[in-house]
Amino acid sequence: MQKKVxxxxxIIVGASLGVALLPAxxxxxxxxxxxxLNNSLTNxxxxxIIFYLFSLLLAxxxxxxxxxxxxKIKVVSLQDLIFGGAGFVIGLVIGALVSIPLFMLDVxxxxxxxxxxxxVALAYVGFRVAITRKNELIKxxxxxxxxxxxxxxxxxxxxxxAMVLMxxxxxxxxxxxxxxxxxxxxxxxxxxxxxxxxxxxxxVPNFVLYELQYIADSADSLKRVRGRRGLDILNALQKxxxxxxxxxxxxxDDTNEVxxxxxxxxxxxxxxVVTNDYNLNKVAEFQQVPVLNINELANAVxxxxxxxxxxxxxxxxxxxxxxxxxxxxxxxxxxxxEDGQHFMNEKLTVVVTSALQTAxxxxxxxxxxxxxxxxxxx
Numbered sequence: 001m002q003k004k005v006x007x008x009x010x011i012i013v014g015a016s017l018g019v020a021l022l023p024a025x026x027x028x029x030x031x032x033x034x035x036x037l038n039n040s041l042t043n044x045x046x047x048x049i050i051f052y053l054f055s056l057l058l059a060x061x062x063x064x065x066x067x068x069x070x071x072k073i074k075v076v077s078l079q080d081l082i083f084g085g086a087g088f089v090i091g092l093v094i095g096a097l098v099s100i101p102l103f104m105l106d107v108x109x110x111x112x113x114x115x116x117x118x119x120v121a122l123a124y125v126g127f128r129v130a131i132t133r134k135n136e137l138i139k140x141x142x143x144x145x146x147x148x149x150x151x152x153x154x155x156x157x158x159x160x161x162a163m164v165l166m167x168x169x170x171x172x173x174x175x176x177x178x179x180x181x182x183x184x185x186x187x188x189x190x191x192x193x194x195x196x197x198x199x200x201x202x203x204v205p206n207f208v209l210y211e212l213q214y215i216a217d218s219a220d221s222l223k224r225v226r227g228r229r230g231l232d233i234l235n236a237l238q239k240x241x242x243x244x245x246x247x248x249x250x251x252x253d254d255t256n257e258v259x260x261x262x263x264x265x266x267x268x269x270x271x272x273v274v275t276n277d278y279n280l281n282k283v284a285e286f287q288q289v290p291v292l293n294i295n296e297l298a299n300a301v302x303x304x305x306x307x308x309x310x311x312x313x314x315x316x317x318x319x320x321x322x323x324x325x326x327x328x329x330x331x332x333x334x335x336x337x338e339d340g341q342h343f344m345n346e347k348l349t350v351v352v353t354s355a356l357q358t359a360x361x362x363x364x365x366x367x368x369x370x371x372x373x374x375x376x377x378x
Contacts, residue, residue, distance in 0.1 A: 179202060302362055
């Protein structure tokens with residue numbers, strides 16, 4: 001449908017230009033059949049045919065560009081659209097005023113094409129200035145109000161207090177937090193968002209939702225349960241008061257990889273990818289895309305253990321090295337116990353010897369506390 005509309009517009013523009021410009025071409029050609037061809041109907045048909053041929057070459061590309069613009073508009077905030085539209089109109093008006101002297105010139109190109117170029121260029125400049133300087137414009141028009149109502153008198157403050165009030169959210173703040181499939185299935189993102197540690201808008205792309213639906217419809221019962229859990233987490237996020245959850249309807253048709261689509265979307269809207277996928281995290285770092293890793297957050301908030309600290313654990317399996325036993329804390333942290341195989345399936349008091357922080361999590365090394373052996377039990 002879009003392609004047909006574009007073709008029709010090309011034909012209308014071509015017919016109009018043919019009627020307006022072709023008479024001068026026929027007169028300049030001094031052809032013997034000029035009087036036969038030089039009429040509005042013939043000129044309109046010739047111009048329409050020429051532009052129809054142009055439409056065959058350009059229509060697909062124009063449709064593609066319009067689809068890309070449509071995808072970008074869907075993720076732009078209403079505030080940006082208002083400021084951008086106002087800047088566009090102001091630039092267009094300035095361009096029209098500047099072009100008034102050019103319309104009066106008796107030069108064919110300067111009095112027609114050049115004014116249009118100037119108006120389009122100034123309209124674009126106005127749009128870009130309004131979008132990129134939006135925060136500064138808001139501060140400029142609201143500064144007096146902020147000083148009178150929200151801020152205390154600077155003359156009564158120390159230099160340190162004044163510097164604190166001057167600090168604002170910088171340009172590193174990114175309003176969109178884009179959820180990965182793995183972090184939705186994991187489920188911990190709901191608790192993190194509910195606690196208020198995910199500020200801004202939580203964005204769920206459609207291609208992530210489709211992947212969740214595909215997993216939920218899998219023939220594998222384990223995958224099916226994980227997919228349904230992810231859909232339940234999304235519904236819980238959407239129903240939670242105080243959380244702003246939005247859908248992104250766009251897609252990237254040139255690739256089928258969900259991870260690649262996530263990174264491209266994050267770059268396009270200057271967002272942050274929320275994931276617990278180690279490999280996606282590394283790829284995002286290489287491509288300089290901001291990432292929030294739930295696993296890293298979980299590791300960061302785990303209690304810190306120091307050598308010499310005692311804890312009670314239960315050895316549940318043998319370790320990789322001789323005589324080692326493996327236990328787990330309530331938060332899933334692995335504890336490797338020296339000579340732990342002698343206390344298999346027993347509650348044991350151990351003394352921490354060292355701790356190792358890895359990308360996969362924290363690992364604690366310990367040895368039995370022989371002074372407390374008397375209180376161990378099966």
